Amino acid sequence: MGVGKTTVGKLVARKLGRQFIDTDKLIEQRAGLSIPEIFKQHGEWFFRAYETSICEEFSKPQNLVIATGGGALVHNNNLERITGEGNIVLRLGASVQAVIDRLAGAENRPLFNNPANPREAVLKLFEKRRIAYQQLRTRIDTTDRTPEDVADEVIRLFEREVARNSYRLLVKSPVSHYSILVNAGVMNELPQILDDYGLKAHTAVVTNETLRPLYGEQLANLLDAVLITIPDGEIYKSLATVEQLYHDFINARLDRSSLVVALGGGVLGDTVGYAAATYLRGVRLVQVPTSLLAMVDSSVGGKVGVDLPEGKNLVGAFKQPELVAIDTHVLESLPDVEIRCGLAEAIKHALLADPTLLECIEAIRTGDAAVLRRAIKVKVDVVERDPYESGERAHLNLGHTFAHAIEKVSDYQWRHGEAVGVGLVAAAYLSAELGRLGGQDVEKIAAIVDGVGLPTRINGFSPDSLWNAMSTDKKWKEGRTNFVVLDGIGSPTIVEDVTRDQVFRVLEQLQA
Ligand SMILES: NC(=O)c1ccc[n+]([C@@H]2O[C@H](COP(=O)([O-])OP(=O)(O)OC[C@H]3O[C@@H](n4cnc5c(N)ncnc54)[C@H](O)[C@@H]3O)[C@@H](O)[C@H]2O)c1
The missing domain is CATH 1.20.1090.10 (Dehydroquinate synthase-like - alpha domain)
Incomplete structure (x- = not known):
C-alpha cells in the first residue's frame, strides 16, 4: 500500500506498449461499488473473493502490466495462481515513512482509514503480510525516487527476468518460492542475480580444497565475499566440520541478515546447508552445486545434513535455499567417474517421470543445459508435491x-x-x-x-x-x-x- 504500484504500473505499461490493469479498479468496475463500499456492505472476504478470481483469470501470461492491491497476493493462494509459468511478479517497496507520507489523507483505503498512529498501522499491516511478501524475490525500493526512475528500473529488471525465464525452474516450497537457474555462465551473473532477488548481503562463500582454486576464489572476488574452505570428502560431512563452520561464520561476522553460498558437490552442499540451517537459527543459503549429482539431485528439495559414525545422513534438517545457481561450465572440470555417477540419478529421474529424456541423457555429459533442466524438473515436481518426504518422495x-x-x-x-x-x-x-x-x-x-x-x-x-x-x-x-x-x-x-x-x-x- 502506498509504494507506487498504480503510478509506476501505468508508466511501465505505456513504455512497454501494453495494456494496464489495476486489480482494485477492476474489482470496483465489476462490483459496481467503490472499495470502501464493498468493505462496508459485504466485508473484506467479498473483496478478496473478487481478487482471487482475477488472479485466476490472469494466471496465464497475457502481455499485460498488472498492479495488484497490496493484499492481493497474501490471501487464498493467489501468489500460487499469479506466478504461473511465464508471468513475472515484481515487488515494489518503500520505507515506512515514505508510505505514511504517500497515504496521508487517503480516503479509499479501508485498511488504512486515518489511523491514530500511522506508523503502527503500517508496521502492523506489513507484519501480517511479511511472509507472503518475502516469497516475492524480485523487489525494488521506491523511497525517494521518481515514478519515471522506478518504471525504468522495473523494465530493466523485467527484461532480465524474461531472459532468465528461459533457463529457470521455479520451486514452490511451503516456506518459500525460489528459482533454480540452469545455464552456462550463470555463476558470472550471480552479483546481478543476488541484487535482483534482494539477496545482496554480507556473504560467505564456502567451498572445499578442490574447488577453491577452480572456482572458489573467483566467485568470492566476484561477490566481494569472505571465502571459507573445508576439506574434501564424505568423511568431512560431519558435525565436527559443521562446528568448525560455526566458528568460521562468527569470525567472518555473519549475522542473521547474512548470506551463505555453498559452492561444491553434494557433500559440501549438505554440510554447509546444515550449518546455514542452524547457525543463529538459520541464515539465508544459496546453493551453487558443482557436481552433476548435486545439480540433478542433492541441491533440490531442501534436505541438508551430516553423517554420524553410526550411519549416513543421520542428522539433518529441511532448509530451503533462496536460490540454486547451476553453471554447466563447471562440469568441464568434473572427473568422468563423477559425471557417470550423476548420470545414474538423471536416468532415475527419466525412468520416474520423463521417458523420452532417456533418449538424450548423454547430452547432459556435454553440459546441455536444456536436457539437464529436464532431469532436475522431475525432482522439482516430486518435492513440490511431497516437500517433507511423507509419501511420493x-x-x-x-x-x-x-x-x-x-x-x-x-x-x-x-x-x-x-x-x-x-x-x-x-x-x-x-x-x-x-x-x-x-x-x-x-x-x-x-x-x-x-x-x-x-x-x-x-x-x-x-x-x-x-x-x-x-x-x-x-x-x-x-x-x-x-x-x-x-x-x-x-x-x-x-x-x-x-x-x-x-x-x-x-x-x-x-x-x-
Ligand atoms: N540432500 C540430498 O537430498 C541428497 C541427495 C542425494 C545425495 N546426497 C548426498 O550427496 C553426497 C554425494 O554428492 P557428490 O556425488 O556430489 O559427491 P562430492 O560432493 O563428494 O563430489 C565428488 C567429488 O567431485 C569434486 N567436485 C565437485 N564438483 C567438481 C567440479 N565441478 N570440478 C571438479 N571436481 C568437482 C568434489 O570436490 C569431490 O571430490 C552424499 O553425501 C549424499 O549423501 C544428498
Missing part, C-alpha cells in the same frame, strides 16, 4: 535399496552412483519379475545404463551377502522392505510384498 529411491546393499557389501569401494546404475537395472528386473514391466523395457534400461558407462552387473557379490546387507538396512521392517518398481517406464509405484525368492532371482540375473 519415496519414489526417488528407485534402485536405491539394491544400491545401498551393493555399497555396503563392497565396503564402500563402489561409488554410490555406480551402485545406483546397477540398482536401476535390478529395479527393472524386479518390476519384470512382478509382471509390471516388459522384457523390452528391461533391456532398454540396461542398455542405457551400460551406454553411459555405468555397471549393470554385480560380479563377485553373492546374492546371499546382498540379501543380508539389504535386510539389515534401517528401512527394513519385520522381514520385508518397500521396493520402488516400475509399472512401465515413467510410472513408479511402491510394492510391499516382495518375497526373498523374488529378490534372489533378480540378484542371480545380475551375476555376469
Whole structure:
C-alpha cells in the first residue's frame, strides 16, 4: 500500500506498449461499488473473493502490466495462481515513512482509514503480510525516487527476468518460492542475480580444497565475499566440520541478515546447508552445486545434513535455499567417474517421470543445459508435491535399496552412483519379475545404463551377502522392505510384498 504500484504500473505499461490493469479498479468496475463500499456492505472476504478470481483469470501470461492491491497476493493462494509459468511478479517497496507520507489523507483505503498512529498501522499491516511478501524475490525500493526512475528500473529488471525465464525452474516450497537457474555462465551473473532477488548481503562463500582454486576464489572476488574452505570428502560431512563452520561464520561476522553460498558437490552442499540451517537459527543459503549429482539431485528439495559414525545422513534438517545457481561450465572440470555417477540419478529421474529424456541423457555429459533442466524438473515436481518426504518422495529411491546393499557389501569401494546404475537395472528386473514391466523395457534400461558407462552387473557379490546387507538396512521392517518398481517406464509405484525368492532371482540375473 502506498509504494507506487498504480503510478509506476501505468508508466511501465505505456513504455512497454501494453495494456494496464489495476486489480482494485477492476474489482470496483465489476462490483459496481467503490472499495470502501464493498468493505462496508459485504466485508473484506467479498473483496478478496473478487481478487482471487482475477488472479485466476490472469494466471496465464497475457502481455499485460498488472498492479495488484497490496493484499492481493497474501490471501487464498493467489501468489500460487499469479506466478504461473511465464508471468513475472515484481515487488515494489518503500520505507515506512515514505508510505505514511504517500497515504496521508487517503480516503479509499479501508485498511488504512486515518489511523491514530500511522506508523503502527503500517508496521502492523506489513507484519501480517511479511511472509507472503518475502516469497516475492524480485523487489525494488521506491523511497525517494521518481515514478519515471522506478518504471525504468522495473523494465530493466523485467527484461532480465524474461531472459532468465528461459533457463529457470521455479520451486514452490511451503516456506518459500525460489528459482533454480540452469545455464552456462550463470555463476558470472550471480552479483546481478543476488541484487535482483534482494539477496545482496554480507556473504560467505564456502567451498572445499578442490574447488577453491577452480572456482572458489573467483566467485568470492566476484561477490566481494569472505571465502571459507573445508576439506574434501564424505568423511568431512560431519558435525565436527559443521562446528568448525560455526566458528568460521562468527569470525567472518555473519549475522542473521547474512548470506551463505555453498559452492561444491553434494557433500559440501549438505554440510554447509546444515550449518546455514542452524547457525543463529538459520541464515539465508544459496546453493551453487558443482557436481552433476548435486545439480540433478542433492541441491533440490531442501534436505541438508551430516553423517554420524553410526550411519549416513543421520542428522539433518529441511532448509530451503533462496536460490540454486547451476553453471554447466563447471562440469568441464568434473572427473568422468563423477559425471557417470550423476548420470545414474538423471536416468532415475527419466525412468520416474520423463521417458523420452532417456533418449538424450548423454547430452547432459556435454553440459546441455536444456536436457539437464529436464532431469532436475522431475525432482522439482516430486518435492513440490511431497516437500517433507511423507509419501511420493519415496519414489526417488528407485534402485536405491539394491544400491545401498551393493555399497555396503563392497565396503564402500563402489561409488554410490555406480551402485545406483546397477540398482536401476535390478529395479527393472524386479518390476519384470512382478509382471509390471516388459522384457523390452528391461533391456532398454540396461542398455542405457551400460551406454553411459555405468555397471549393470554385480560380479563377485553373492546374492546371499546382498540379501543380508539389504535386510539389515534401517528401512527394513519385520522381514520385508518397500521396493520402488516400475509399472512401465515413467510410472513408479511402491510394492510391499516382495518375497526373498523374488529378490534372489533378480540378484542371480545380475551375476555376469
Ligand atoms: N540432500 C540430498 O537430498 C541428497 C541427495 C542425494 C545425495 N546426497 C548426498 O550427496 C553426497 C554425494 O554428492 P557428490 O556425488 O556430489 O559427491 P562430492 O560432493 O563428494 O563430489 C565428488 C567429488 O567431485 C569434486 N567436485 C565437485 N564438483 C567438481 C567440479 N565441478 N570440478 C571438479 N571436481 C568437482 C568434489 O570436490 C569431490 O571430490 C552424499 O553425501 C549424499 O549423501 C544428498
